Structure formats: structure tokens, C-alpha cells
Amino acid sequence: MHTLRVDLGERSYPIYIGRDLFATPELLAEQIQGSQVVLVSNEVVAPLYADKVRAALGERKLLSEVVLPDGEQHKTMAMMERIIDRAMADGHSRNTTFVALGGGVVGDMTGFAAACYQRGVDFVQLPTTLLAQVDSSVGGKTGVNHPLGKNMIGAFHQPRAVLIDTDTLQTLPTREFAAGLAEVLKYGLICDAQFYRWLVVNMPRLLARDEAALAEAIERSCASKAAVVAADEREGGVRAILNLGHTFGHAIENHQGYGQWLHGEAVAAGMVMAARMSAARGWLSEEEVQGLVDLQRSMELPVEPPPEMSLADFQTLMARDKKVIDGRLRLVLLREIGSAVIVDDASEDELQKLIAPG
Numbered sequence: 001m002h003t004l005r006v007d008l009g010e011r012s013y014p015i016y017i018g019r020d021l022f023a024t025p026e027l028l029a030e031q032i033q034g035s036q037v038v039l040v041s042n043e044v045v046a047p048l049y050a051d052k053v054r055a056a057l058g059e060r061k062l063l064s065e066v067v068l069p070d071g072e073q074h075k076t077m078a079m080m081e082r083i084i085d086r087a088m089a090d091g092h093s094r095n096t097t098f099v100a101l102g103g104g105v106v107g108d109m110t111g112f113a114a115a116c117y118q119r120g121v122d123f124v125q126l127p128t129t130l131l132a133q134v135d136s137s138v139g140g141k142t143g144v145n146h147p148l149g150k151n152m153i154g155a156f157h158q159p160r161a162v163l164i165d166t167d168t169l170q171t172l173p174t175r176e177f178a179a180g181l182a183e184v185l186k187y188g189l190i191c192d193a194q195f196y197r198w199l200v201v202n203m204p205r206l207l208a209r210d211e212a213a214l215a216e217a218i219e220r221s222c223a224s225k226a227a228v229v230a231a232d233e234r235e236g237g238v239r240a241i242l243n244l245g246h247t248f249g250h251a252i253e254n255h256q257g258y259g260q261w262l263h264g265e266a267v268a269a270g271m272v273m274a275a276r277m278s279a280a281r282g283w284l285s286e287e288e289v290q291g292l293v294d295l296q297r298s299m300e301l302p303v304e305p306p307p308e309m310s311l312a313d314f315q316t317l318m319a320r321d322k323k324v325i326d327g328r329l330r331l332v333l334l335r336e337i338g339s340a341v342i343v344d345d346a347s348e349d350e351l352q353k354l355i356a357p358g
């Protein structure tokens with residue numbers, strides 16, 4: 001087992017990474033103060049792992065369980081309220097702990113419910129997708145979607161601990177696995193050129209789910225995320241680099257009504273768009289953009305925006321992005337591989353070229 005730490009003063013917490021962690025004696029139980037727990041999962045993950053987690057929680061005076069419907073289209077206020085309703089109905093007090101068992105959708109909603117319940121209770125992340133293990137379980141961004149915009153309702157609320165049981169990846173479908181790798185690639189692109197080069201070389205091993213390669217990719221991703229979050233917990237500045245590809249990606253997800261392209265797939269298309277814009281500004285070479293395109297193709301990730309989306313669609317949806325300040329669109333671009341920059345001067349012409357290249 002490897003342990004990393006997110007350094008945030010009194011809100012600091014550990015990230016444990018290892019095999020079969022849900023069955024590691026006492027590890028989960030030790031993260032939870034008090035004897036009350038609300039375990040939140042979904043209809044796909046609960047049948048796979050809830051028994052193990054229940055056993056790891058040990059004897060509890062009060063244990064409630066919420067099994068949510070599966071999918072991004074259910075990342076809503078209504079489902080978040082379902083968690084709150086269960087906690088209220090079962091009489092959970094302020095010293096309860098919410099435990100999120102699942103991917104980013106379950107984690108984001110459970111964290112948001114924990115942030116709101118009685119003005120804030122503890123929560124622990126048990127991420128079971130690659131995407132959740134390398135990204136969403138760390139950093140305390142919680143929330144739900146609004147029909148008009150992605151993650152528009154939420155709160156910053158840090159977990160007490162993150163337990164990454166890498167064995168759970170064995171049951172993850174291929175498409176979900178690749179979507180998680182998109183966010184892994186993001187760290188190389190924004191802040192770690194050496195890691196990016198390592199990913200290019202080791203992608204075949206990762207796609208084959210080689211254990212050693214996966215463990216290294218998860219650890220390096222979590223270390224990057226922890227460092228960025230520790231530097232800027234509430235996205236006043238540098239944390240926005242974690243949004244590479246997301247301004248475009250969130251527009252795509254929203255345009256599709258959520259749940260057609262996976263989050264990681266939409267981000268993958270968005271990262272190529274950001275790379276193309278960076279190349280047009282002379283910051284990346286055409287070879288570097290092609291390298292990214294080839295890599296993402298090898299991962300079966302999208303490299304173009306959906307053909308049905310027009311410039312106007314992107315403009316309307318991106319105008320609602322949370323990074324917009326006083327009506328000015330802010331985009332994360334790449335100064336070079338491994339170094340992100342935030343720009344606020346993207347022209348219509350530059351955007352048009354991304355949507356209808358050539």
C-alpha cells in the first residue's frame with residue numbers, strides 16, 4: 001500500500017493506494033469517527049463491492065444504505081436529495097460519515113450531500129473507476145449537474161480519506177477505463193512532461209491493465225492532483241489548469257443531455273481542441289498535436305468534437321462555464337507539453353477553426 005497526503009492544514013487527508021484495500025483489516029473503519037454511516041453506491045457497483053465494504057465498516061450503531069440509479073443523467077439534485085432523505089429518515093446526526101462507493105458520479109453527489117447535511121458532515125471516498133481514482137475522489141469538488149450546465153450546483157468539501165482499491169478496476173468496462181486514462185493524460189499535458197513521455201511509451205501496458213504500470217499511473221496522477229489542490233484549494237488561480245479540455249468537454253456533455261459521451265471522452269476531444277489552438281498560437285508543434293491525436297486514437301478516445309455541434313452551440317454553452325469572468329471566456333491551453341496556461345483572449349476565428357478544421 002502507498003500513502004499520499006493532500007496538504008490542506010486542518011482539512012488535510014490521506015490517499016491510500018493498493019490492492020484489495022477494502023479487505024485490509026481496520027483501514028476503512030479507522031477513517032471513520034463515530035458509529036453512524038450512510039453508505040452510498042449505485043445499482044452497478046453495490047452488487048459488486050457493497051458486501052466487502054459493509055464487512056470493512058465493522059459493527060455500526062446505525063448503518064444506512066442508498067443505492068442510486070446508474071449514469072451521468074442521474075447526477076441531479078433529486079438524487080442528491082435522496083441521500084439526504086435517507087439520512088434524515090434513519091435519524092443520522094451530525095457525527096455521521098457518508099461513504100461514497102463508486103465512480104465520479106456517486107462520489108460527487110455523496111460529497112455534495114455530505115457538504116449540505118446538517119451544514120456539513122464527514123465523508124470518505126471509495127473510488128471504483130479509474131477516473132474517480134485519479135481525479136474526482138481527490139480535491140473536494142462536489143456537486144450535481146443542472147440542465148443548463150455541468151456541475152453548476154455544488155460545494156468545495158474535502159473528504160476525510162480516499163481509499164483506492166485498485167482491484168476494483170478488474171470489473172471496469174473497457175470504455176470506462178479509457179475515459180479514466182484521458183484524465184491521466186491530462187496531468188502529463190498540464191504539469192508533467194516526463195510523465196507524458198512515460199505515458200506515450202507505456203500506453204500499451206496501461207491498456208492491457210498491467211498492474212505495475214497502473215499503480216504507477218494512479219500514484220503519479222494523484223500526486224499531481226494533490227499538489228495542485230494544496231496550492232489552490234478553491235480554484236482562485238492555478239487549480240483551473242485541471243480544467244484542460246473541460247470547457248469544450250462540458251459543452252459537449254451538456255449539448256448531448258449528459259450520458260452519451262462519457263466525461264473522459266468529452267474531455268479527450270476537448271484536450272485535442274485545446275492542443276490545436278495552442279499549436280495555432282505557435283506554442284505546440286504540429287507533430288506534438290499529431291502525437292496526442294495518435295495516442296488518443298490508440299486509446300479509442302475521440303479526437304474531434306461531435307460533428308453535429310456548431311460554433312454557436314459551443315459559444316452558447318461555453319459562455320456558462322464556471323471559469324468565465326465578467327463575460328470573458330477563459331480557456332486552458334498548453335504553452336508546451338507539461339505546462340498549461342490560462343488565456344482570456346480566444347477569438348471567434350480561433351474557435352471556428354477547431355470546430356470545422358481546415
Ligand SMILES: NC(=O)c1ccc[n+]([C@@H]2O[C@H](COP(=O)([O-])OP(=O)(O)OC[C@H]3O[C@@H](n4cnc5c(N)ncnc54)[C@H](O)[C@@H]3O)[C@@H](O)[C@H]2O)c1
Pocket residue numbers: 042044045048070071072075102103104105106108128129130131132135136137138139140141142151168169170171172173176179180262263264
Ligand atoms: N470532483 C471532481 O474533481 C471530478 C473530477 C473528474 C470528474 N468528475 C465527475 O465524475 C463523473 C465521471 O466519473 P466516472 O467516469 O467515474 O463515471 P461514473 O461514476 O458514471 O462511473 C462510470 C461507470 O462505471 C460503473 N462502475 C463504477 N465502478 C465500477 C467497477 N469497479 N466495475 C464496474 N463498473 C463500475 C458505474 O456504475 C458507471 O456505469 C462526471 O460526472 C464528472 O463530472 C468530477
Ligand SMILES: O=C(O)C(=O)C[C@@H](O)[C@H](O)[C@H](O)COP(=O)(O)O
Pocket residue numbers: 135139141150151183235239240242243246322
Ligand atoms: O478538480 C478540479 O479542479 C478539476 O477541474 C478536475 C476535473 O477533472 C473535473 O471534471 C471537475 O469536476 C471539473 O470541475 P468544474 O469546476 O469545471 O465543474
Ligand SMILES: [Zn+2]
Pocket residue numbers: 135183246263267
Ligand atoms: Zn474531469
